[in-house]
Amino acid sequence: MSSMSNTLRRSEQRGFNTLIGQDEVRQRLTEIMSEPGAVFLLITGAEGSGKRFVAGLAAKASLCGQPDEAGACNDCDACRLFNAGNHIDFDELKPDSKTLISTQTVRESIRDLNVMPQLGQRRVILINGNLLNEQGQNALLKSLETPPPFVTFIMTANSEQSLLPTIRSRAVKLTLTARSDEAMRDILKVHGVLDDDAVRRAVAYAYGNPARALMLASDKEYPHLREQALTIFFRLPDRTAADLLGDDLEVLKHYRDNTGTGLNDVFDVWSEQLRDALAAAVGADPVSAAEGERLSRFLHTIAGKRPAADRLERCQREINRVRRALAAYASVDTALAHILLFMRKELHA
Ligand SMILES: [Zn+2]
Numbered sequence: 418m419s420s421m422s423n424t425l426r427r428s429e430q431r432g433f434n435t436l437i438g439q440d441e442v443r444q445r446l447t448e449i450m451s452e453p454g455a456v457f458l459l460i461t462g463a464e465g466s467g468k469r470f471v472a473g474l475a476a477k478a479s480l481c482g483q484p485d486e487a488g489a490c491n492d493c494d495a496c497r498l499f500n501a502g503n504h505i506d507f508d509e510l511k512p513d514s515k516t517l518i519s520t521q522t523v524r525e526s527i528r529d530l531n532v533m534p535q536l537g538q539r540r541v542i543l544i545n546g547n548l549l550n551e552q553g554q555n556a557l558l559k560s561l562e563t564p565p566p567f568v569t570f571i572m573t574a575n576s577e578q579s580l581l582p583t584i585r586s587r588a589v590k591l592t593l594t595a596r597s598d599e600a601m602r603d604i605l606k607v608h609g610v611l612d613d614d615a616v617r618r619a620v621a622y623a624y625g626n627p628a629r630a631l632m633l634a635s636d637k638e639y640p641h642l643r644e645q646a647l648t649i650f651f652r653l654p655d656r657t658a659a660d661l662l663g664d665d666l667e668v669l670k671h672y673r674d675n676t677g678t679g680l681n682d683v684f685d686v687w688s689e690q691l692r693d694a695l696a697a698a699v700g701a702d703p704v705s706a707a708e709g710e711r712l713s714r715f716l717h718t719i720a721g722k723r724p725a726a727d728r729l730e731r732c733q734r735e736i737n738r739v740r741r742a743l744a745a746y747a748s749v750d751t752a753l754a755h756i757l758l759f760m761r762k763e764l765h766a
Pocket residue numbers: 480481482483484489490491492493494495496
């Protein structure tokens with residue numbers, strides 16, 4: 418009787434099986450976690466691609482008292498303690514400010530690295546690599562080079578380019594990629610998103626990014642924002658400066674202080690259109706995107722003596738620059754006025 422319920426319990430969706438649409442990563446996790454000795458796992462992928470989720474699966478599998486090929490059992494004392502956030506052999510390096518884990522924190526956390534695990538067989542240390550500067554990475558390096566055999570290091574980072582080559586070369590790497598539409602629908606379902614419109618909206622505009630899909634699914638404002646951003650974008654070539662700084666800026670100001678749908682989504686919509694326009698302009702892709710018809714007209718309007726591709730690329734670079742530097746502008750309105758005028762100048766018919 419008890420072995421029956423045990424079998425049932427262990428076959429249910431848990432551990433690595435809850436990672437949807439990343440079969441290769443799932444397979445690698447099983448292999449990596451079954452190997453003895455120290456582990457340094459580096460999980461990379463775009464913001465919102467699920468790095469933290471995968472790091473949690475790997476951490477729990479390392480600490481679990483009876484792991485199998487699917488990772489943690491989710492049932493033993495270790496798993497329960499981990500789920501409750503109370504596992505004593507699990508340590509996460511906390512940032513000292515919003516953007517940085519100080520070298521001091523790194524040093525303190527690895528000082529007693531040789532202390533044996535207290536509950537099970539392993540200790541796990543989770544590190545957000547995006548928050549480590551060069552000094553912090555260097556402080557960590559020695560521990561990564563000669564780790565005690567019972568330590569699992571798990572590092573997440575948006576890109577491995579931000580990490581020192583000496584760090585990268587030590588790591589076992591897992592890279593999270595964009596999910597298929599089918600996987601996205603499954604992910605939304607698991608998170609209880611069942612409304613057809615919400616699912617369609619999320620799958621269409623999230624480009625395979627789970628966190629973005631979940632944000633979009635819960636955001637009824639998004640279709641409205643998107644339409645406003647598209648309208649402003651597609652008529653850029655024909656607008657006067659006065660139009661831009663009047664009506665268009667007024668519309669954008671509405672999203673300025675919004676904590677939900679906000680300016681980042683506006684910039685995303687513009688970037689997406691620039692990307693599709695650029696692909697069409699260099700003949701890489703026929704115009705087949707969601708906004709095909711409007712995009713074709715737009716490309717026709719900006720076609721002229723100067724090569725369209727260069728102008729589209731300059732717009733994209735400027736959007737990226739303004740996004741990064743938003744905090745440095747005296748006011749967000751100034752930044753918005755700047756990017757509107759910049760794009761108009763580049764795209765003027
Ligand atoms: Zn367990």
